[in-house]
Amino acid sequence: MAQYDVLVIGAGAAGMYCAALAGQRGRRVLLIDHATRLGEKIRISGGGRCNFTNLHASPAQYLSDNPHYCRSALARHTPQDFLKRVRHHGIRWFEKHKGQLFCEDSSQRIIDLLQAECDDGRVDWRMPCTVTAVTPEAGGWAIATDQGTFEAPSLVVATGGMAIPKIGATDWGLRLAKQQGLPLVSPRPALVPLTFAREDWAPFAELAGVALEVMLRCNEGEFREDLLLTHRGLSGPAILQISSYWQHGDELVVDLLPEQDLAALLLEAKQGSRQQLLTVLSQLLPRRLTELWLQRHDLLGRALAEVSDKTLRQLAHGLQHWVLRPDGSEGFRKAEVMRGGVDTRALDSRTMMARERPGLYFIGEVVDVTGWLGGYNFQWAWSSAFAAAQAV
C-alpha cells in the first residue's frame, strides 16, 4: 500500500490547483482522475477561451443554502491572487466585460498552468484510474483503485458537479458524501437553457435565433443580459443566469425594453403620427418578434393613430411584463454547472473539511456553492482549493 500525505480525487480545476498548492507546501500528493483526457471542462469553458475568473467576485454572486460559506475562502484567495499566477505563466488575457477575464488564445493555457504548478509541487498522477472503495482508517483514509491501494491522512474530493456527463462528470462525490453521513442539498442543473411545453412554445419557435437585451426576473434573481429565443425555449446569458434561481413551477418576468417607459413612448409617438404601429415598435425591438407579437394581439397592419390609448398601454405592459412559465430545462446534458451538492453546514468554511470526518475535504463544484455566469465558478474552484491546500 503506497503512502501519501494527501490524496486528491478529480483532476479538474479545483483538484489540480489544490494538489499543486499542497505539493508546493511540501506535502506528498497523489492526484487521481478517471478520465482519459485532462481538464476537459476547462478546455470547453468560456467558448474555448476559459473565463478563468471575475475581478468582482464576492459572496453576492454565489448561490448556496448557506450564502456566507464562501466568504472566507474567497477573501483568502482572490481573483487578483489567481491572476498573479496567470501573469507568472505569461498567459495573455483580456477583460471581456463586467470583470470577466478570458484567455487571449485558448483554455489550454490554463490547463498548462495547472499542470506546471503540479510539476512544481512534485504531484504524482494516476490517470485514467478508477477508485473502487474509500475507507476511513485510524489517522486517515485508504482508497482502493484499479492501480492499487493508497493511504493518506487527508483525502480531498474534487470530482466536480454533474453537468455534461459525456466528458466525465459524475455524482461520485455526492455518493461518497452520503456514504460518509454528510447531508446533501439536492443537485439540479444550473446555468442551463429553459424549455417550454411544445404547444405553448409553438408560436415562438419560428423566432429561433432572435436575440435582444432584456431585464429578466425570477424569485430573487434579476439580470440585464441578452436573451436568445431557440426552437425549444429560451437561452442566452440572461436565461442561463436566471436558471440558477428557477425551480419547476416558477414564472419568469421579462422586460423586453429595460429602463424604458414604452407606454409613454407610444402615446407620444401617436401624436399627429401616420406611421404603422409595426414601424414604430420595430425601431425598438427585433422586427420578427414585433410582427409576431402584434399578430397575436390583432394589431398587425394597424396605424398607430387608430389604436386606442388603453390598447397601447396594455401592449406596452405586455412587452415590459412578459410572464413565462418554463416547463423544464435542457438538463445536465447542456448545463454549465450543478446547483446544490455537499451541504456546507457539514463543512468548515476555513478548511473545507467535513467537521465530523477528520481528514475528508470537499472543494469546487461538488460543494453547494454555485456562481453566476462570468468566471465565478472557476474562482470558487481556485479559492476553495487554496483553503483546503493550506489545511491538508
Ligand code: FAD
Ligand atoms: P471539474 O473541473 O468538473 O473537475 C472534476 C474532475 O473530476 C474531472 O476531471 C472528472 O473527470 C473527475 N471525476 C469525476 N468523477 C470522478 C470519479 N468518480 N473518479 C475520478 N475522477 C472523477 N466556469 C467559469 O467560471 N468560467 C467559464 O468560462 C465556464 N465555462 C463553462 C463552460 C461549460 C460548457 C461548462 C460545462 C462549464 C463551465 N464553467 C465555467 C463551469 C466550470 O467549468 C466548473 O465550475 C469547474 O470546472 C468546476 O471545477 P471542479 O474542479 O470542481 O470540477
